Amino acid sequence: MNQSSEKIRVGVCGANGRMGREVVKTVLDAPDMELVMAVDLQPQGEDIAYLVGRPEPSGVLLASDLSQALVAHKPQVVVDFTSPAVVLQNALTVLSHGAKSVIGTTGLTSEGIRQIEEQALAGKSAALIAPNFALGAVLLMKFAQEASRYFDHAEIIELHHNKKLDAPSGTAHRTAALMAQVQPKFGPTNVDPALEKEILQGARGGVAEGNLHIHSVRLPGLIAHQEVIFGGVGETLTIRHDSLDRVSFMPGVALAIRKILNAQGLVIGLENFL
Numbered sequence: 531m532n533q534s535s536e537k538i539r540v541g542v543c544g545a546n547g548r549m550g551r552e553v554v555k556t557v558l559d560a561p562d563m564e565l566v567m568a569v570d571l572q573p574q575g576e577d578i579a580y581l582v583g584r585p586e587p588s589g590v591l592l593a594s595d596l597s598q599a600l601v602a603h604k605p606q607v608v609v610d611f612t613s614p615a616v617v618l619q620n621a622l623t624v625l626s627h628g629a630k631s632v633i634g635t636t637g638l639t640s641e642g643i644r645q646i647e648e649q650a651l652a653g654k655s656a657a658l659i660a661p662n663f664a665l666g667a668v669l670l671m672k673f674a675q676e677a678s679r680y681f682d683h684a685e686i687i688e689l690h691h692n693k694k695l696d697a698p699s700g701t702a703h704r705t706a707a708l709m710a711q712v713q714p715k716f717g718p719t720n721v722d723p724a725l726e727k728e729i730l731q732g733a734r735g736g737v738a739e740g741n742l743h744i745h746s747v748r749l750p751g752l753i754a755h756q757e758v759i760f761g762g763v764g765e766t767l768t769i770r771h772d773s774l775d776r777v778s779f780m781p782g783v784a785l786a787i788r789k790i791l792n793a794q795g796l797v798i799g800l801e802n803f804l
């Protein structure tokens with residue numbers, strides 16, 4: 531429960547998407563939260579409870595105009611699972627209305643992140659950007675950072691469903707950034723990089739922070755998966771995480787909603803709330 535024992539007023543942006551619907555169910559079921567706002571492009575005016583398969587109405591109708599919905603329903607926290615194209619504008623709008631922003635949508639640029647931080651500080655509010663809300667994925671990132679102290683060769687393979695819009699995944703990017711904090715330049719292959727020839731463009735993946743190569747797989751049937759493979763002398767170490775269902779993200783989302791109430795400014799990564 532929050533300090534006042536009143537329910538936390540929560541809004542969901544992207545409420546009718548794959549992740550948004552899970553968040554709606556989580557908030558409806560949480561005894562310390564009240565769902566007060568649901569925003570998505572369509573179908574406007576429908577009760578969100580019916581859209582997530584609940585037999586009883588919630589009284590929260592799907593709205594399409596975020597600014598109007600913020601004024602009308604005054605959520606304390608808004609959770610965003612929309613798309614890389616709109617997440618920045620959504621976050622700035624939420625923060626400018628004095629609500630706190632929990633951002634699960636991936637694909638934000640470093641300039642976008644800077645603007646969110648500026649707006650959060652200016653409005654004495656807070657934003658959390660969490661590339662992955664699954665506890666196992668947060669631990670994978672932590673373990674990969676730790677292993678980076680001992681291995682100077684590594685590559686990342688991330689695997690997602692084929693409707694994902696951004697590549698590489700936010701989790702892969704964040705993993706690379708965390709690993710690069712302790713190992714600024716991972717080694718390339720053993721051959722002279724100038725001699726290595728990419729016969730098929732992209733075959734070696736994208737190169738992120740720390741010279742880490744990231745390979746993105748997109749297939750139906752997958753949800754969200756990642757491997758970090760370390761190479762050493764006569765050995766490899768593989769750290770892998772699999773989200774087998776979108777419910778895997780929900781304990782992290784609920785934790786973020788509760789913790790952001792007492793946060794200020796920008797927080798990056800759920801690990802800061804664990």
Ligand SMILES: NC(=O)c1ccc[n+]([C@@H]2O[C@H](COP(=O)([O-])OP(=O)(O)OC[C@H]3O[C@@H](n4cnc5c(N)ncnc54)[C@H](O)[C@@H]3O)[C@@H](O)[C@H]2O)c1
Binds near residue numbers: 545547569572611695
């Ligand atoms: N952080 C995490 O743990 C995590 C986990 C899974 C997915 N994601 C990310 O979450 C995002 C959403 O994923 P998804 O699978 O739910 O996508 P989705 O396409 O199923 O849902 C996105 C929803 O956002 C809605 N939308 C688009 N523009 C909007 C706007 N301007 N205002 C309101 N709603 C709008 C769409 O209509 C759709 O219903 C992606 O960026 C994905 O990578 C993050």
